[in-house]
Amino acid sequence: MFPELKNDRFLRALLKQPVDTTPVWMMRQAGRYLPEYRASRATAGDFLSLCKNDAFACEVTLQPLKRYDLDAAILFSDILTIPDAMGLGLYFEAGEGPKFKHIMRTQADIDALPVTTEGDLDYVMKAVTTIRHALNGQVPLIGFSGSPWTLATYMVEGGSSKDFRHIKAMMYQSPKTLHTLLHKLAQSVTHYLNGQIKAGAQAIQIFDTWGGVLSGPMYQQFSLLYMKQIMDGLIREHKGQKIPVILFTKNGGQWLENIAATGPDALGLDWTTDIGEARARVGKQVALQGNIDPCVLYADQDVIEREVEAVLSSFGHGSGHVFNLGHGIHQFVNPDHPKYLIDAVHNLGRQYHEAKYDDLDAMNGL
Template sequence: MSQVHKVRRAGDRMPLIAAATGEQPSRRPVWFMRQAGRSLPEYREIRVDRGMLESCFDPELVCEITMQPVRRHDTDGAILFSDIVVPLRAAGVDLDIVAGTGPVIAEPVRTAADVAALPRLERDEVGAVTSAISMILGELPDSVALIGFAGAPFTLASYLIEGGPSRTYERTKTMMRADPELWNQLMGKLTDITITSLQAQLDAGVDAVQLFDSWAGALSVADYQAYVAPHSSRVMAEIADYGVPRIHFGVGTGELLTAMTQVGADVIGVDWRVPLDVAAHRVGYGVAVQGNLDPTVLMAGDAVMERELRRVLGEGERAVAAGALGHIVNLGHGVLPNTDAEAVTRAVELIHTL
C-alpha cells in the first residue's frame, strides 16, 4: 500500500469511506457519476477545441476537471476524470471517442488473430493518469475520497467486438456462446489490462475504485455467471489487498445484483429501477449500497427533487437497517449533459441536510 494511502486514511475517516466500510459517516456521503462533465460551464469552457482522449492524457487538465465539481458542489467523492477506454488507447488500440456516439474502434476484434494481436498494457503507458492522481491528491480536501475506476472486461469486450456502442450486442453474445475458448482468451487479456490500470491508480493513491460493467445488463444471470463473473472476480481479487472499497456498477442490472456482488464488490451500485432496500435484500448482509436517484429528477424542479431525494434516502436507511454496511448517495447513472449545475449543487445541499 502506498504512503499516500497511509497518510490520507489516517485519523478521521472520509464520509464516503466510512459509509462503504460500515462506520458512521460524519455526514451523508454523496457523489455523482459524470459529475465532472458537460453540465458544468467551466468544463465546457476548458474543453473547447480539445478532444476527449486528448484531455484524458493531459495530467493538469485531468486534475482541474476532476476538482471542478468538488469545488462547485461540495461532493464527498471526486471521480477521476477519464474514460473506460483510456487503458485500451494507452496500450495501443486504435480507437477514438466520437462526440454523440461514444468509443469507436478502428479495427474491431472478431477473430483469433485479432485477439492474439491485442496489446498488453504496461504500467508506464498510463503515466499521465498516475501523474494526474498525484496532482489531485495535492489539492483534494482530506475529507473527500478520490475514486479511481476502470471498465470491466465484458464492457470493454463489447466495444472491441461491436466496434462501438450497440443496442443488441449480437456479435459479442455470438462469440461468447459460439466460441467460448476465444471469448475467454479475449476476456483474459482485457482482465489483465483492467488489473494493470486499477493497480496503477491504487499505487498512485486513490481511496476507492469503481468497476464499471456498464452493459452487463444485456446478459441473463446464467450468461453472466458463466462468461463474465470469473473474469470480474479475478479483477476484484487482484486489488483486494489494497484494502480500499471496491464499487461495482452496471446499468439495468437489477437481476444481476447478487451475481455482481459475489465477484468481490464491497459496494454495489444500483440504478433507479430497483429500490435500494430491495437491492440490499438481494445482495445480502455486509455490502454497502450506492445510488440511486434517476438523473432526470435533477431536471424536474426543486419540489420534485426534494420529494424524490427523501424517497431514495428513506430506502437507503431501510437498506442499512436490513444489513447493508452503509449508503453512498449517487444517481442511478450519470449526470445528464443538459442538467443545470445549480440543481446539482442544491441536490448535494439537500442530501447533506435532510
Template sequence: MTQLKNDLVLRALKGEQTERVPVWMMRQAGRYLPDYLKLKAKYDFFTRVETPELATEITLQPIDQVGVDAAIIFSDILVIPQAMGVEVLMEEGKGPSLPNVIKNQQDIDALVTEGVEESLKYVTDALSLTKKELNGRVPLIGFAGAPWTILCYMVEGKGSKTWDKAKQFAYTEPKLAHQLLQKITDITINYLKAQVKAGADLVQVFDSWAGSLSPADFGTFSKPYLVQIAEAVATDAPVILFPKGTWHAIEDLSKTAASGIGIDWTITPQQARAFAGDRVALQGNFDPAKLLAPIPQIKQWVNEMLDGFGTQRYIANLGHGITPNVPVDHAKAFVEAVKEYQIKN
C-alpha cells in the same frame, strides 16, 4: 500522507458508522459544468484525458462547485483498449468508435497486456497531481471499465443499444470470448493497482453493458471477471462494482471481495438491501433524468430514496452518469438534499 478531512465514502464502504450519508455523482466531472465546456471548446477529448493538468482541473471542478464527498478522476474506460494497441476515436456528439474490431484468434494474440503502468502513465500522473491538489479534502476515486463492457466496444466497434455483434461473438466463439475477457481482466487489474499506488483511495469498475446479458450469460461472461478484479484489487483499496441492469446479481456480488455495489433505478432500495444484506455498502440509484425536475421535487425524491436505503452502508449517487442537460443548480440541489437529510426517528 495527508489525512482525509472527509472520509465518509470510505467509512460507508467499510461498514463503519457515518454521521450522514455520503454523496457523489457518476460523470460529475464534465459535460454539465460550464467550466468544463470552456475546456472542451479548447481541447479535444483525448487531449483533456491525456494531459494531467487538464484532467486534474476537470476532476476538481465538481468538488468546488457542487460539493460532492468524493472526486473521481477524469478519464475514460476506453483507455484500456488503447493500451492494448487498439485504435479508439472519439468524435464529439457521436461517441467512441474503434475502426479495427476484434474478430479472430490473430486479433486477440496481437493485443498487448504488458506495460500498462507506462502506456497509461498519464492517468496515474493525473491521479498523483489531483491527490496533491485535493490536499485531503475528499477521497479520490480511480476507475476502469469491466471486461464485458470493454469486449462489447472492441467487438462491436461503436456504441449499441443491443450489442448484437458482441453477443454473437460470445455465443458463437466462447473460447475466443473468454480469452479476450481474460486478457482485459489481467491488464485491468494491473491498471487499477497502479491507480491505487498513484493515489486513488478506492476504485470503481463500470460494467455499463452488463444488463444486455441474461442472468445466466452474466454469470458466464461478466461475473467471473468482476470477481477476479475485486479479489485482486481489494487487498490494495476498496472496490465498488457497478454492473448496470443486473439486480439479479446483487446477492451473489455481495458475497465477493467488493466493498460496494452500485445499482441503477430498476430496483427498489428495499429490494436491493434485502439482496445485499449488510455484507456490502450499496450505492445509487437516482435516475439522472429526474435531475431535470423542479428542485422541490428532486428533494422529495432524494428523501424517499434515503428513506428506502437507510443511512448506513450507503452512498447516495445516480443510477448512471449525469447527463449534459442537467442544470448545475439541480445537481447541487441533489447533493444538498442528501447532506440535509435527517435520520428519521
C-alpha cells in the same frame, strides 16, 4: 506523502462504519453539463487531450467540487483507456461517441493483443497523483475502470452499440475466442487499478455498464467471472489504509447476491432496483451506492428533494449507503440542480444516522 484526509464519510460508508450523514457523489460529475468543463475541453482541443494531460484532467476533476459539497472526487478519464493502450486506435466522432480504428473480430486479432501494465498508462497514474495532491485532503479520490465485458463490447463492436450483435454472435458461436479477450482484459484491468491505487486512488469502482444486456447464465460466464478475477487480484489495503471496491452492473439488480459474493465492499445500483429491497437482500454483506434516476435532475427543487427523501427512506437507518445517481448525470441538466440534490442528501440524511463526528473520533481513538 499526501495531505491528511479531512472528509472521510464516503470511505466510512463504503466500509459500513458510522457516519454523521449520508455521503454523496455523482457518476459523471465532471462533464458536459458544466460550462467550465466545456470551456476546458475547448481549450484542450478534444476529449482525449483532456484525459491524457494530467493538468487538464486535474482541472476538470476538481470543477464539480468547486460548485458542490460532494463527498468524493472521481478521476477524470475514460473507460476505454485500456483498449487504446492495446493499440486499437481510440477516437471520437462528434455525435457518435467512441470508435476504434482496429476492431477485434477474430481469434488472430485477439491473440495479437498485449496485456497492458500500469506503465502503458502512465499518463493516468500521473493524473491520479496530481489530483490527489491538488485535492489537499478535501475528499477521497476514486479510481475506476470499465469491466472486461464492457470494454470488450466496444472492442468487438467497434464503438457503441444498440444490439451488440457482433459480440453476442462471438459469445455464442466462438466462446473460446471471447474468453481469450476477456482474460487479457481482466489481467489488464487488474494491473491498471492496482497502478491507480499505488498512485493515490483511495477507492475503486468497476463500471460494468453493459453487463445488464446479458442473460443470467451468460452474465455469470462472460462478465461476473472476470470481475471476480479482478477482485481476487486487487490491492485491498495500501500504506495501512483499506481500499474499498465498488462493483456497478447497470441493469444488474436481479443478480445482487451473486455480485456481492465476489467480495466487493459495495454494490452500485441503477434506478430500476429498489434500494430498500436490495438492502434486505445483500445489506449484511456490502454497502450500497445509488440510486436516484438521473432524470430527476431535470425537475424543480421541491421534486428533487422529495425524490432524495424517498431513496433515503427506502434505505433506512444506519451506515452503508453512499447516495448517487443510478447512472451518469445527463449533459442537458441545469448545473444549479445538482446542488439541490447534494444539499438535500446531507440535510435529510442526518436523521438516518446517530453518530456525530465527535463520537466518530472517539471510536477511532482520535
